[in-house]
Amino acid sequence: xxxxxxxxxxxxxxxIGSLFVISSIDKIIDPNHFKxxxxxxxxxxxxxxxxxxxxxxxxxxxxxxxxxxxxYQESNALIIVCLLVMFIxxxxxxxxxxxxxxxxxxxxxGFNEKIGVIVIIRNIFMIFIxxxxxxxxxxx
Amino acid sequence: xxxxxxxTVQSFIILVVSSILGIIFNxxxxxxxxxxxxxxxKQQYVSIHPIVKQKKEAxxxxxxxxxxxxxxxxxxxxxxxxxxxxxxxxxxxxxxxSIEHIDLAKAKELFDKKEAIFxxxxxxxxxxxxxxxxxxSLSASMFPKQYEEVKxxxxxxxxxxxxxxxxxxxxSDIVANKLKGLGYTNIKIFKGGWQLWNEAGYAVETGxxx
Numbered sequence: 001x002x003x004x005x006x007x008x009x010x011x012x013x014x015x016i017g018s019l020f021v022i023s024s025i026d027k028i029i030d031p032n033h034f035k036x037x038x039x040x041x042x043x044x045x046x047x048x049x050x051x052x053x054x055x056x057x058x059x060x061x062x063x064x065x066x067x068x069x070x071x072y073q074e075s076n077a078l079i080i081v082c083l084l085v086m087f088i089x090x091x092x093x094x095x096x097x098x099x100x101x102x103x104x105x106x107x108x109x110g111f112n113e114k115i116g117v118i119v120i121i122r123n124i125f126m127i128f129i130x131x132x133x134x135x136x137x138x139x140x
Numbered sequence: 141x142x143x144x145x146x147x148t149v150q151s152f153i154i155l156v157v158s159s160i161l162g163i164i165f166n167x168x169x170x171x172x173x174x175x176x177x178x179x180x181x182k183q184q185y186v187s188i189h190p191i192v193k194q195k196k197e198a199x200x201x202x203x204x205x206x207x208x209x210x211x212x213x214x215x216x217x218x219x220x221x222x223x224x225x226x227x228x229x230x231x232x233x234x235x236x237x238s239i240e241h242i243d244l245a246k247a248k249e250l251f252d253k254k255e256a257i258f259x260x261x262x263x264x265x266x267x268x269x270x271x272x273x274x275x276x277s278l279s280a281s282m283f284p285k286q287y288e289e290v291k292x293x294x295x296x297x298x299x300x301x302x303x304x305x306x307x308x309x310x311x312s313d314i315v316a317n318k319l320k321g322l323g324y325t326n327i328k329i330f331k332g333g334w335q336l337w338n339e340a341g342y343a344v345e346t347g348x349x350x
Binding site for chain 2: 028030031032033035036037040050051053054055056057058059061062063066072074075076078079098099100101102104114
């Protein structure tokens with residue numbers, strides 16, 4: 001049982017970590033495209049968008065990478081949960097407004113997907129994958 | 141309790157370190173974005189500047205010529221700058237300075253003569269709410285996907301006019317430059333955009349009719 005639990009935690013770390021790293025790369029390489037997408041969300045004030053666009057992809061990248069390397073698992077899991085909740089709220093607001101502009105989620109993989117219910121469901125699913133990492137205490 | 145505090149402090153440190161890395165990378169990145177953009181015209185200055193900086197270093201342009209070029213672009217004038225050599229002209233033909241900005245009167249004239257194709261650079265849901273009559277949706281964020289839908293309708297030698305919401309919007313510039321990169325040669329940007337056109341009471345429509 002312990003072995004299954006350990007393997008499960010390992011898989012969760014790798015899956016979530018790699019998804020966040022992949023999601024961040026395109027935003028780091030092409031911040032202008034990500035800036036357009038964030039502008040179209042219509043949530044952040046214009047003055048905050050540039051700094052947000054610069055910082056968020058690196059938070060995703062570092063947290064994803066550290067998670068895959070099993071460094072500060074709980075802390076990174078906490079940040080990732082907070083990011084996922086933020087994404088869900090952002091997409092939810094836009095869906096209510098009728099905004100179906102680009103999601104900007106996994107453009108590196110060529111998805112070019114729009115904001116929609118499926119994206120929200122996917123993020124909720126990811127939270128459930130991250131939660132075991134948040135509550136799984138490492139033995140000292 | 142101690143564990144929660146520890147996790148919170150670690151999370152904060154990770155956030156700070158990540159943010160610092162992001163800012164440093166942006167400063168070093170020639171394609172980085174301006175953290176504190178001023179007026180749109182100055183933002184255009186910033187968007188040109190990385191190109192100018194690279195080209196300047198490559199071809200040894202003088203500061204005076206560089207300033208002249210940037211000034212002509214940010215003032216919105218279409219007058220040409222006297223460039224010193226053919227090589228430099230060729231280099232700068234690749235930059236943003238050759239796309240003409242037109243006003244409401246010119247846009248209306250071309251619309252009435254049915255000589256131009258209007259492209260709406262705003263997000264598609266905005267286009268569906270209302271757009272210049274006959275225009276096509278080609279948003280900056282969904283450009284690759286939407287371009288496949290409209291490319292048969294816009295010939296390379298057509299007069300193309302991009303627009304977005306208004307004077308402070310630069311999505312039209314972004315779409316215009318993307319089209320230029322694809323080989324379109326006769327592109328104009330209608331800066332007044334949807335706001336001016338709609339306020340003038342000119343022909344508009346809703347939905348997607350193509």
